[in-house]
Amino acid sequence: MKHSAEIISVGTELLLGNITNTDARDISIMLSELGINVFYHTVVGDNPERLKDVVAIAKKRADIIITTGGLGPTCDDLTKQTLAEAFGLKLIYDEQEAETMRQYFKTRLHANRPITQNNYQQVYLPEGCTVFHNTCGTAPGCAFEAQGVHVLMLPGPPRECMTMFRLSAMPYLQKLSGDEIISHNLHIFGMGESSVEDRLRSRMLELQNPTLAPYAKDGEVRLRVTAKAASADEAEALCRPVIEEVRGILGSLIYGVDTDSLENTAYGLLKKAGKTLAAAESCTGGLLAKRITDIPGASSVFLGSAVTYASGAKTALVGVSPATLAAHGAVSAEVAREMASGARRTFGSDLGIGITGLVGPDGDGSDTPVGTVFIALDAEGTIYCRGVHLGTDRQRGRTMAVHHAFDMIRRYLTGLEIE
Amino acid sequence: MKHSAEIISVGTELLLGNITNTDARDISIMLSELGINVFYHTVVGDNPERLKDVVAIAKKRADIIITTGGLGPTCDDLTKQTLAEAFGLKLIYDEQEAETMRQYFKTRLHANRPITQNNYQQVYLPEGCTVFHNTCGTAPGCAFEAQGVHVLMLPGPPRECMTMFRLSAMPYLQKLSGDEIISHNLHIFGMGESSVEDRLRSRMLELQNPTLAPYAKDGEVRLRVTAKAASADEAEALCRPVIEEVRGILGSLIYGVDTDSLENTAYGLLKKAGKTLAAAESCTGGLLAKRITDIPGASSVFLGSAVTYASGAKTALVGVSPATLAAHGAVSAEVAREMASGARRTFGSDLGIGITGLVGPDGDGSDTPVGTVFIALDAEGTIYCRGVHLGTDRQRGRTMAVHHAFDMIRRYLTGLEIE
Numbered sequence: 059m060k061h062s063a064e065i066i067s068v069g070t071e072l073l074l075g076n077i078t079n080t081d082a083r084d085i086s087i088m089l090s091e092l093g094i095n096v097f098y099h100t101v102v103g104d105n106p107e108r109l110k111d112v113v114a115i116a117k118k119r120a121d122i123i124i125t126t127g128g129l130g131p132t133c134d135d136l137t138k139q140t141l142a143e144a145f146g147l148k149l150i151y152d153e154q155e156a157e158t159m160r161q162y163f164k165t166r167l168h169a170n171r172p173i174t175q176n177n178y179q180q181v182y183l184p185e186g187c188t189v190f191h192n193t194c195g196t197a198p199g200c201a202f203e204a205q206g207v208h209v210l211m212l213p214g215p216p217r218e219c220m221t222m223f224r225l226s227a228m229p230y231l232q233k234l235s236g237d238e239i240i241s242h243n244l245h246i247f248g249m250g251e252s253s254v255e256d257r258l259r260s261r262m263l264e265l266q267n268p269t270l271a272p273y274a275k276d277g278e279v280r281l282r283v284t285a286k287a288a289s290a291d292e293a294e295a296l297c298r299p300v301i302e303e304v305r306g307i308l309g310s311l312i313y314g315v316d317t318d319s320l321e322n323t324a325y326g327l328l329k330k331a332g333k334t335l336a337a338a339e340s341c342t343g344g345l346l347a348k349r350i351t352d353i354p355g356a357s358s359v360f361l362g363s364a365v366t367y368a369s370g371a372k373t374a375l376v377g378v379s380p381a382t383l384a385a386h387g388a389v390s391a392e393v394a395r396e397m398a399s400g401a402r403r404t405f406g407s408d409l410g411i412g413i414t415g416l417v418g419p420d421g422d423g424s425d426t427p428v429g430t431v432f433i434a435l436d437a438e439g440t441i442y443c444r445g446v447h448l449g450t451d452r453q454r455g456r457t458m459a460v461h462h463a464f465d466m467i468r469r470y471l472t473g474l475e476i477e
Numbered sequence: 478m479k480h481s482a483e484i485i486s487v488g489t490e491l492l493l494g495n496i497t498n499t500d501a502r503d504i505s506i507m508l509s510e511l512g513i514n515v516f517y518h519t520v521v522g523d524n525p526e527r528l529k530d531v532v533a534i535a536k537k538r539a540d541i542i543i544t545t546g547g548l549g550p551t552c553d554d555l556t557k558q559t560l561a562e563a564f565g566l567k568l569i570y571d572e573q574e575a576e577t578m579r580q581y582f583k584t585r586l587h588a589n590r591p592i593t594q595n596n597y598q599q600v601y602l603p604e605g606c607t608v609f610h611n612t613c614g615t616a617p618g619c620a621f622e623a624q625g626v627h628v629l630m631l632p633g634p635p636r637e638c639m640t641m642f643r644l645s646a647m648p649y650l651q652k653l654s655g656d657e658i659i660s661h662n663l664h665i666f667g668m669g670e671s672s673v674e675d676r677l678r679s680r681m682l683e684l685q686n687p688t689l690a691p692y693a694k695d696g697e698v699r700l701r702v703t704a705k706a707a708s709a710d711e712a713e714a715l716c717r718p719v720i721e722e723v724r725g726i727l728g729s730l731i732y733g734v735d736t737d738s739l740e741n742t743a744y745g746l747l748k749k750a751g752k753t754l755a756a757a758e759s760c761t762g763g764l765l766a767k768r769i770t771d772i773p774g775a776s777s778v779f780l781g782s783a784v785t786y787a788s789g790a791k792t793a794l795v796g797v798s799p800a801t802l803a804a805h806g807a808v809s810a811e812v813a814r815e816m817a818s819g820a821r822r823t824f825g826s827d828l829g830i831g832i833t834g835l836v837g838p839d840g841d842g843s844d845t846p847v848g849t850v851f852i853a854l855d856a857e858g859t860i861y862c863r864g865v866h867l868g869t870d871r872q873r874g875r876t877m878a879v880h881h882a883f884d885m886i887r888r889y890l891t892g893l894e895i896e
Contacts, residue, residue: 073515075505076692079498082520086494096492097527099520101501108516115534273495336790343770344763347784351762354838354871362790365766365782367775371755371824375783375794405790419773452773 061234062095064120066112068128068137069214070103081126081212081219088223091241092231093286094122104128106136113144121207122234124227127214129197131176137211138200142184145204149182155189155198156181162196190226194218201230208234237286240293242301244281245314245323247465251279257307268297270304277458278320310474313465320464321349327471328359328409335467336405337363338376338397340388341415341431346460361405366397376400376412387424389416391443394432398443402436409470410436411463417448417455431459435466435476442466442476480653481514483539485531487547487556488633489522500545500631500638507642510660511650512705513541523547525555532563540626541650546633548616550595556630557619561603564623568601574608574617575600581615609645613637620649627653656705659712663700663723664733664742666884670698676726687716689723696877697739729893732884739883740768746890747778747828752857754886755824756782757795757816759807760834760850765879780824785816795819795831806843808835810862813851817862821855828889829855830882836867836874850878854885854895861885861895 065082072079082099089096097120102112109128116123128137142149159181163173180197183189190199190210195218201210210227212219232238246254251274255262258281262270268285281304285296305312314323328335337346347363350356364375369388372378378396386392397412415431416422428450434443444462448455469476484501491498501518508515516539521531528547535542547556561568578600582592599616602608609618609629614637620629629646631638651658665673670693674681677700681689687704700723704715724731733742747754756765766782769775783794788807791797797815805811816831834850835841847869853862863881867874888895 071692072502073505073518074509074692075502075507076694078502079518083491083494083497086492088494090493097522097524098531099492099498099518101518103516105516111538112517119530273490273493275495339763339766341770342767343775343779344758344766344782344784347758347763347786348761348767351760351784351786352872356762357786360762361787362794363763363784363786364794365763365770365784367766367770367782368780368824371781374823374825375781404793405787406793453771 060093060095061122062097062120063089063122063124064098064100064116065096066116066123066125067099067101067214068104068109068125069101070105072101072127073103080216081214084216084220085124085126085223088228089231091282091284092228092239093235093237093284094231104136106140109136109140110144113141117144117205117207122210122231123207124210124212126212126219129180129199129211129213131174131180131197135179138182138184141209141211145184145202145207145209147184147186147202147204150185151178152181152183152189152198155183155191158191158198159196188230190222192218192222193225194221199226201227235286237288238290238293239284239286240290240297241282241284242297243316244283244301244304244308244312245317245320246279246281246308246311247313247320247461248311249279249308254279254281254308258304261303265300268300270300277454277461310469310472313468319349320461320468322353324464324467324471325350325353325356325359327468331471333408333471334359334361334405335409335411336361336401336407337411337413337463338372338401339363339365339411339413340367340372340397341417342413342456342459343367345456346411346413346463349460361407364401364404372397376404387426389414389422389426389430389432391432391434391445394434395436395441395443398434398436398441408438409467411467412436413459413463415448415455415459417452417459418450419452429455431455431462433459433462433466435463435470437470442470444477479512479514480541481516481539482508482541482543483517483519483535484515485535485542485544486518486520486633487523487528487544488520489524491520491546492522499635500633503635503639504543504545504642507647508650510701510703511647511658512654512656512703513650523555525559528555528559529563532560536563536624536626541629541653542626543629543631543646545631545638548599548618548630548632550593550599550616554598557601557603560628560630564603564621564626564628566603566605566621566623569604570597571600571602571608571617574602574610577610577617578615607649609641611637611641612644613640618645620646654705656707657709657712658703658705659709659716660701660703661716661720662735663702663720663727663731664736664739665698665700665727665730666732666739666880667730668698668727673698673700673727677723680722684719687719689719696873696880729888729891732887738768739880739887741772743883743886743890744769744772744775744778746887750890752827752890753778753780753824754828754830755780755820755826756830756832756882757791757820758782758784758830758832759786759791759816760836761832761875761878762786764875765830765832765882768879780826783820783823791816795823806845808833808841808845808849808851810851810853810864813853814855814860814862817853817855817860827857828886830886831855832878832882834867834874834878836871836878837869838871848874850874850881852878852881852885854882854889856889861889863896
């Protein structure tokens with residue numbers, strides 16, 4: 059039986075726009091990987107009457123209800139009471155969770171904070187429920203089945219919510235389907251979503267298990283391969299030939315499977331090869347450096363970046379020749395190449411990246427079209443350069459330019475064509 | 478009469494978790510400023526039956542329904558048809574919007590793309606509606622009143638949606654209330670949300686018009702002052718004394734009113750003073766440079782940043798003395814100060830920022846606690862330094878460190894105490 063889910067997020071802050079509903083998005087991604095359809099997201103405030111109405115509607119149209127938020131210790135937190143009532147269940151004091159909470163207060167940063175009566179509200183849970191421990195906070199979650207509906211309640215703070223989802227809700231939901239579900243994400247750079255779809259359309263329509271679904275994310279394209287079987291091994295075995303088939307079609311456009319990002323891929327390859335990286339950035343203004351240093355441990359491969367926004371700084375920091383700047387202009391392949399080499403020399407790295415371009419929204423008065431960007435890689439003495447047109451959206455242009463730089467690095471380190 | 482709104486977002490991508498529902502969040506913020514209660518957000522896929530059901534529910538519990546998405550040219554885009562049907566209205570071909578679309582295709586990047594019959598679907602609009610022009614795309618939005626409910630339909634892509642909201646939906650909704658509503662946002666840095674609340678609690682409870690509401694965003698605190706009156710001038714006049722009163726209480730912790738961000742404030746002050754800025758960044762890895770160069774035109778004040786992630790680069794690029802590094806370690810006030818001065822010297826700027834710290838998640842084996850960051854400003858020869866503890870969350874620590882740097886710049890340029 060194919061399940062259908064509704065996610066109900068509880069919190070007035072969501073309705074005021076003070077926070078973004080990332081929980082509903084992230085749970086949806088996981089449910090989609092589990093093969094569970096999500097037909098509705100609902101957001102409702104900390105108001106028991108309206109929450110009651112919303113639950114009454116959800117009971118009629120979904121057989122899995124997942125709530126987020128409203129499990130905390132304040133008088134606003136009414137999710138458990140309201141849901142238990144809606145399904146005719148009593149709330150029962152859970153001594154084991156009370157003890158867990160006492161331990162949490164003792165060992166974390168709360169040594170001096172007393173446990174109030176309100177905190178104990180959190181450990182009243184629906185009779186007969188499966189308790190979901192909260193490994194990042196104090197409010198436990200839970201799940202129960204009643205009136206033909208599975209109800210799962212998770213805390214609102216994203217870290218607590220998603221950790222509990224992975225550790226407790228995921229296994230609970232997997233048991234429901236009886237099947238094991240395995241999903242793999244193929245990360246693609248260098249081809250748009252519609253072209254990927256064109257190449258794979260007939261297979262996407264034919265395939266039932268595993269399924270094949272492309273989606274665009276942050277200027278990249280991803281392909282999700284999801285298989286269902288009686289065991290994880292069997293599901294894995296169903297995925298494998300399809301992944302190989304897609305690899306055959308898209309080749310080196312696939313930069314990774316189940317990896318995080320282009321920068322993580324580049325970082326991993328640099329680390330494995332024992333090579334270091336430095337950069338000189340103009341139009342991306344430090345974004346390349348920012349992205350690779352988002353990774354804890356980046357210092358093992360990344361030496362630094364000269365953000366040479368002013369033309370003079372290109373000469374002062376990474377030795378771009380004033381003659382080259384005068385002859386070709388700051389936005390040119392020649393300057394990008396000198397920046398890449400200069401970065402390598404200045405920082406003493408194995409690989410150097412140079413990025414210069416005009417990312418808009420406005421032109422600079424010259425003939426150079428907005429969106430023109432040159433990305434150069436000096437790889438241990440050989441210089442490669444890409445010239446691209448990235449459109450007039452400033453943030454997108456900057457993001458794509460840095461994608462290209464990391465893509466050139468991974469292509470160099472895996473022996474692929476670069477330019 | 479106090480209106481109550483429901484936002485219905487239409488799109489299967491939202492239910493798959495492929496995109497985040499920022500439209501619902503951003504519209505909620507605007508509605509809250511207009512004094513309109515939002516009681517529900519609903520997300521539904523590109524499915525006419527389920528959309529119809531969702532609209533039937535919304536009609537009963539809201540007197541303003543705002544939809545986002547599903548106005549495009551493909552067969553998935555069913556919002557207008559479904560809503561018109563739900564309220565018993567016909568769709569009528571709008572020749573003026575058709576002409577606007579033809580012009581759009583001609584002048585934008587679409588010169589060679591033919592207008593298909595599908596595109597013309599977009600200009601069939603509910604009879605008697607107010608048309609909302611789309612200044613960033615081709616699908617027009619609209620609004621109508623029927624059966625006691627105001628329905629507003631906006632496109633899904635965030636830029637199109639929010640631009641149309643500001644230009645067309647906002648004035649439409651303001652007319653409904655009869656009142657003019659004026660809102661101002663006070664931006665605060667250097668004090669937590671709960672401390673701000675503590676200081677203002679009694680006034681927050683007393684004040685009815687304007688209202689006073691604090692909220693936290695990206696490591697800053699904001700205070701929203703919202704007044705309602707028969708005219709904009711009167712509403713303005715109601716806000717003014719409250720803003721002055723809050724200024725009296727929070728003083729220079731308020732860095733701006735209705736400004737975008739700390740970097741915009743620093744940028745504006747630098748530009749006004751005709752001063753230039755450069756930086757040397759270690760733990761923030763280019764984030765300061767990235768944030769100021771997010772601003773189009775940043776090149777008028779920002780010369781660049783030396784992202785000196787490796788210790789050697791601190792010496793090579795901005796001349797930090799090896800003796801200082803050896804004596805105090807890379808994470809020290811002394812190194813931050815030399816980085817600030819070195820940035821100023823290397824780039825030839827008026828102001829130089831130096832940032833060094835340990836942002837985690839893991840320690841470096843030394844006694845330095847994770848989260849220790851030093852931010853120094855060399856302001857035309859005088860050096861100021863802040864040492865702060867920013868916790869173990871890597872991204873938050875990096876963001877806060879850059880907040881501090883921009884705060885020090887704005888304090889220097891407005892003659893306030895800096896350290």
